Amino acid sequence: MPATTRTSTTARDTGAAASAAPAGPPRSRARRPRRWAAWGFLTPVTVYLLAFYAYPLYRNVELSLREYTVRSFVQGGAPFAGLDNYRTVLADPTFWPTVTHTVVFTAASLAAQFTIGMALALFFHQHFPLSGTLRALILVPWLLPLIVSASTWSWLLNSDSGLVNAALGVVGIDPVNWLTSPGWSLTSVIIANIWIGIPFNLVVLYSGLQAIPTEVYEASALDGATGWQRFRSITFPLLRPVSAITLLLGLIYTLKVFDIIWIMTRGGPTGSSATLATWSYRLGFGNLLPEFGPGAAIGNLLIVLALIAGLIYIRIERRQHLR
Amino acid sequence: MTTSTPRVWWKTAVGLVLTGLMLFPVYWMINVSFTRDQDMRASPPHLVPTNGTLDGYRAVLDQQLPYLGTSFLVGLGTVALTVALAAPAGYALAKLRPPGGPALSFVLLIAQMIPGIIMAMGFYAIYLTLGVLNTLPGLILADTTLAAPFAVLIFTAFMSGIPDELLQAAVVDGAGRLRTFWSVVLPVSRNSIVTVALFAFLWSWSDFIFASTLAGGGDHQPITLGIYHYIGNNNQQWNAIMATAVVASIPAAVLLVLAQRYVSMGVTAGAVKD
Numbered sequence: 001m002p003a004t005t006r007t008s009t010t011a012r013d014t015g016a017a018a019s020a021a022p023a024g025p026p027r028s029r030a031r032r033p034r035r036w037a038a039w040g041f042l043t044p045v046t047v048y049l050l051a052f053y054a055y056p057l058y059r060n061v062e063l064s065l066r067e068y069t070v071r072s073f074v075q076g077g078a079p080f081a082g083l084d085n086y087r088t089v090l091a092d093p094t095f096w097p098t099v100t101h102t103v104v105f106t107a108a109s110l111a112a113q114f115t116i117g118m119a120l121a122l123f124f125h126q127h128f129p130l131s132g133t134l135r136a137l138i139l140v141p142w143l144l145p146l147i148v149s150a151s152t153w154s155w156l157l158n159s160d161s162g163l164v165n166a167a168l169g170v171v172g173i174d175p176v177n178w179l180t181s182p183g184w185s186l187t188s189v190i191i192a193n194i195w196i197g198i199p200f201n202l203v204v205l206y207s208g209l210q211a212i213p214t215e216v217y218e219a220s221a222l223d224g225a226t227g228w229q230r231f232r233s234i235t236f237p238l239l240r241p242v243s244a245i246t247l248l249l250g251l252i253y254t255l256k257v258f259d260i261i262w263i264m265t266r267g268g269p270t271g272s273s274a275t276l277a278t279w280s281y282r283l284g285f286g287n288l289l290p291e292f293g294p295g296a297a298i299g300n301l302l303i304v305l306a307l308i309a310g311l312i313y314i315r316i317e318r319r320q321h322l323r
Numbered sequence: 324m325t326t327s328t329p330r331v332w333w334k335t336a337v338g339l340v341l342t343g344l345m346l347f348p349v350y351w352m353i354n355v356s357f358t359r360d361q362d363m364r365a366s367p368p369h370l371v372p373t374n375g376t377l378d379g380y381r382a383v384l385d386q387q388l389p390y391l392g393t394s395f396l397v398g399l400g401t402v403a404l405t406v407a408l409a410a411p412a413g414y415a416l417a418k419l420r421p422p423g424g425p426a427l428s429f430v431l432l433i434a435q436m437i438p439g440i441i442m443a444m445g446f447y448a449i450y451l452t453l454g455v456l457n458t459l460p461g462l463i464l465a466d467t468t469l470a471a472p473f474a475v476l477i478f479t480a481f482m483s484g485i486p487d488e489l490l491q492a493a494v495v496d497g498a499g500r501l502r503t504f505w506s507v508v509l510p511v512s513r514n515s516i517v518t519v520a521l522f523a524f525l526w527s528w529s530d531f532i533f534a535s536t537l538a539g540g541g542d543h544q545p546i547t548l549g550i551y552h553y554i555g556n557n558n559q560q561w562n563a564i565m566a567t568a569v570v571a572s573i574p575a576a577v578l579l580v581l582a583q584r585y586v587s588m589g590v591t592a593g594a595v596k597d
Contacts, residue, residue: 037500038419041411042427045475048408052468053434056445063448074451120341128334134342136583140349143575145529147547148568151554152352155561161364163351170367195348256438259531263551277440284444285536292444299441310436314429 057303063296073292085293089301092294094271094279102275105190105261106254112194114247117201122231124202125209135206142199150263153192154179157264179265182272189261189273196260197253201246208242209235241316248313255306276302352572356380356565363561379566387567390549393459394528397545398574400463401527402520405470409519413478414508418490419500428479431472442468443536450537457541465537466527474519481515482508518585521578528574546571 039046064085072078089095124135141149156163157178165175178188212235220230258277261267267274267282274282276298283295355363356379357372416424446465447456455461485508493503509516531547538544550571553564 036422038415038421038424041415041419041500041504042421042424045408045412045471046427048467048471049430049434052446052464053437053442056442056449057437059445059448060441063444073448123334123341124338126334128331128338130335131338134338136579137342138345139579140346140575143525143579144349144572145531145547145575147529147531147550148352148572149348151550151564151568152348154554155355155565156348156351161366161368163368166367195345198345252436256440258438258440263531263554277438280444281440281532284447285539292448296441296444299438299444302438303441306436306438307433310433314432 060296060299063292064294064300066293068292070290073290081293085297086301089294089297094274097271098274098276098279101186101273102255102277104186105193105257105273105275106251108190109193109197109254109257110247110250112190113197113201113250114243116194117198117246118205118243120198120202121205121209122235124206135202138202139199141196146196146259147263149196150192150260153188153195153260154264157188157191180269182269185265185269185273189264192260192264193254193257197250200253201250204246204249205239205242208239208246211242212238244316245313248309248316251309252306252313255302255309276305349572352565352568356562356569358562360560360562376562379560379562379564380570382560382563383566383570386563387546387549387570390544390546391570393543394545394547394571396459397462397466398524398528400459401466401470402523404463404467405474405523406516406519408467408471409474409478410509410512410516411504412475413482413512413515414504416475416479417482418485418487418508428476431475434468434472439469439532443532446533447536457538457543459543462533462538462543462545463527465533466530467523469526469530469533470519470523474523477519478512478515481512485511514585517582521582521585525574525578528571 065081065083066072066078067081067084068078120138124131155161157165159165159175159177159180162178164178169175176184178184216234216238217230220234225233256277257275258281261273261275261278262281265273266286267278271279280295280298280302283291283298285295354370354372357375357377358369359374359376359378362369362374412427415421416428442465450456450461489507489511490503493507494500498506528545529547530545531551534545534548535551539548546567550564550567553560553567
């Protein structure tokens with residue numbers, strides 16, 4: 001960041017010049033109180049965190065432990081139900097299929113995003129003319145509002161008039177009911193999600209590649225290593241920490257995915273592309289008669305999964321900093 | 324560059340093809356937005372909008388301007404609130420070493436990982452009681468959760484780079500901590516403010532979960548709901564849907580053109596998109 005460096009240097013110069021005359025007497029006076037005074041700057045964000053993270057989360061746990069109806073949701077006084085909502089959810093015949101969809105959706109998305117992102121990062125790392133511009137352009141899918149990407153993919157995958165089926169027809173393959181057949185809906189939303197996630201993987205892995213010193217490659221080139229050997233014995237091991245973080249951030253993000261699936265298929269048909277996130281939303285907001293209790297219970301199961309992934313991420317991150 | 328020129332251009336050609344493949348859905352969105360209704364279900368589909376129409380964009384002007392206005396206001400509000408909350412916090416965590424600072428950073432990291440759908444349900448319950456469903460401030464307060472933790476982490480990282488002598492010089496000159504923050508730290512942190520503002524705006528502009536749960540029934544609906552209603556209501560008018568999608572993508576495009584280096588800084592700083 002040249003701009004910051006420049007500003008700070010000039011500012012420091014003038015600051016140093018000004019401070020040269022009155023050498024600092026009031027410096028050591030209030031050291032201990034100053035550390036607590038720092039909380040003056042932290043108070044707004046702390047209050048915000050308590051009011052807008054902690055309290056909604058608390059309400060969510062409370063929702064999952066009581067038996068709410070529409071009336072008691074508005075007026076209060078819902079009876080305490082213990083773990084009933086969780087039992088209802090676990091006993092629901094759609095529970096295990098939905099968990100399976102969530103796992104398949106997450107695993108398939110991550111594997112493809114990472115592989116393609118890695119391939120693109122390696123390719124763009126070769127620095128050819130226009131490589132910087134093209135790499136920036138590939139970011140577009142990641143920056144678009146998810147509803148834009150999801151509706152574009154809905155139309156691309158439309159059974160009758162979609163471009164994908166038209167292209168398959170040219171090769172002689174019969175049209176596929178991408179979004180409307182239970183056998184294909186999950187695949188369709190996975191395809192769209194992979195497309196959205198590739199840029200993120202590309203950018204993070206690319207920055208990891210840039211951190212590998214070029215001398216390592218030069219040495220191996222002298223030893224006569226081929227491209228694939230270099231990737232296997234140098235790039236991949238050196239990139240392992242960055243890869244782990246990319247995958248974990250991807251995992252946290254993919255568990256949260258809701259917009260794409262809801263907009264493309266609403267989790268259907270007949271729940272064939274429902275994940276924990278869309279199921280929770282459907283129970284709370286997708287039906288005329290909301291079932292906030294079970295919806296919140298699923299949400300809390302989801303948060304446990306996300307937090308486990310999150311804690312692993314923080315552990316890996318810490319260990320890397322220590323090194 | 325040690326490689327010979329022809330090989331390098333061969334790589335550029337492959338790069339162009341790969342980028343083209345990745346961006347094809349974006350092209351298709353633009354193509355469909357110009358396609359006439361009667362050509363919409365043509366077989367095979369028209370690959371370029373020869374006989375193009377502006378009907379879709381006319382529909383945007385007729386029907387979507389209030390949605391766009393709401394999104395714009397919510398975006399600005401989210402940016403203002405995010406920066407106001409996060410910049411002082413970043414300064415404190417980076418430079419003042421408050422007791423409990425590391426714990427707060429940890430909480431912020433965790434907060435980023437909470438799925439939006441869970442927040443939405445809690446917010447809905449609270450907003451219903453407070454009567455702030457379907458209001459602009461309600462949506463701004465909720466959308467700020469998308470960017471606030473990320474913003475504090477970005478500010479902390481950037482402000483740690485400000486030389487301590489600079490701040491001490493200000494103290495020696497008689498400036499209090501508030502004064503130092505306002506007239507030394509903030510001006511020097513311009514780049515991080517731009518990065519945070521861009522992402523806060525983009526995330527609130529793209530938000531669908533909070534919009535559909537907290538503002539779905541009122542007069543203040545953002546553009547993501549404009550598109551969503553289009554998909555639900557008139558399944559036939561895909562040029563209007565795609566034209567709205569194109570218009571809704573403009574902030575992302577502007578951001579990428581004007582502020583590309585801030586974008587990649589934000590992404591590599593460990594951004595988790597909602």
